[in-house]
Amino acid sequence: QVQLVESGGGLVKPGGSLRLSCAASGFTFSDHYMTWVRQAPGKGLEWVSYISSTSHSKQYADSVKGRFTISRDNAKDSLYLQMNSLRAEDTAVYYCARDGRSSSTCYSDWGQGALVTVSS
Amino acid sequence: EIVMTQSPATLSVSPGERATLSCRASQSVSSNLAWYQQKPGQAPRLLIYGASTRATGIPARFSGSGSGTEFILTISSLQSEDFAVYYCQQYNYWYTFGQGTKLEIK
Numbered sequence: 001q002v003q004l005v006e007s008g009g010g011l012v013k014p015g016g017s018l019r020l021s022c023a024a025s026g027f028t029f030s031d032h033y034m035t036w037v038r039q040a041p042g043k044g045l046e047w048v049s050y051i052s053s054t055s056h057s058k059q060y061a062d063s064v065k066g067r068f069t070i071s072r073d074n075a076k077d078s079l080y081l082q083m084n085s086l087r088a089e090d091t092a093v094y095y096c097a098r099d100g101r102s103s104s105t106c107y108s109d110w111g112q113g114a115l116v117t118v119s120s
Numbered sequence: 121e122i123v124m125t126q127s128p129a130t131l132s133v134s135p136g137e138r139a140t141l142s143c144r145a146s147q148s149v150s151s152n153l154a155w156y157q158q159k160p161g162q163a164p165r166l167l168i169y170g171a172s173t174r175a176t177g178i179p180a181r182f183s184g185s186g187s188g189t190e191f192i193l194t195i196s197s198l199q200s201e202d203f204a205v206y207y208c209q210q211y212n213y214w215y216t217f218g219q220g221t222k223l224e225i226k
Contacts, residue, residue: 035215037164045156045164045207047215059214095163105211106154108175110163 002026002109004096009114016086020114022079022096027109030054030074033099035107036081038092048094049081050104059104064090086118122146122210126218132226135198141221143191143208152212155184155193158220159204167206168193195223 008020022034036048049060049070058070069082079096094114097107123146133139143153151171156164166175168184171191181196195202203225208218 044219045209045217047217050215104215105152106166106169106209107156107164108166108169110165112163 002098004109004111006094006096006111006114009116011117011119012086013120014087014118017084018086018116020081020094022111024077029077031101033104034072034079035097035099035104036070037095037097040092050099088118090116091118092116122149122213122216124208124210124216124218126208126221128221130222130224132224133198134226135200137198139195139198139223141193141206143218145189145210148188149210149212151187152210153191154209156207156209157204158207164207
């Protein structure tokens with residue numbers, strides 16, 4: 001079955017950096033777009049970024065553009081999110097999600113999430 | 121940005137009854153609309169995509185309808201495991217979620 005396991009979350013000071021990883025299994029990772037979605041404590045869902053299956057296309061929400069970088073390693077079935085210049089408002093659970101095959105659409109499978117806390 | 125507005129914010133329904141959740145888009149999203157269910161401490165789960173197609177393994181009591189700007193998620197006979205928060209998401213132009221509807225036991 002599809003499994004997505006995030007890691008790398010934690011407590012970081014404002015202005016700091018963190019790198020999230022998502023290990024995928026149970027499907028052909030290189031066939032799918034992949035997406036990061038976040039959820040602030042007690043709040044709703046917010047799309048963060050997606051990456052195409054070949055890494056050719058990447059897009060970001062305005063709230064993270066220029067600070068976050070999405071990447072993937074198809075040889076390792078892994079997705080990454082490099083987060084720099086972190087702010088308090090970036091505090092959230094970050095989910096990686098399996099996206100469509102030919103474009104980014106909706107998310108058929110989700111990881112359990114990684115909590116990122118930005119606080120001094 | 122396309123704004124997705126869900127109503128009501130909270131819906132109280134008895135087990136075995138029907139629940140109807142609404143989602144409105146600020147502009148047309150065609151049928152590029154998905155519904156997710158989220159239980160406390162868990163990741164969201166995809167229920168419906170393409171406004172009306174059930175995702176793999178989703179029971180038939182869940183149905184979606186609508187197109188353009190108005191969408192409905194119907195749960196025909198509520199089971200205890202259905203009480204959760206439900207989100208709609210449009211993927212017609214970028215990606216935005218509604219604020220959620222909490223479905224609680226009456």
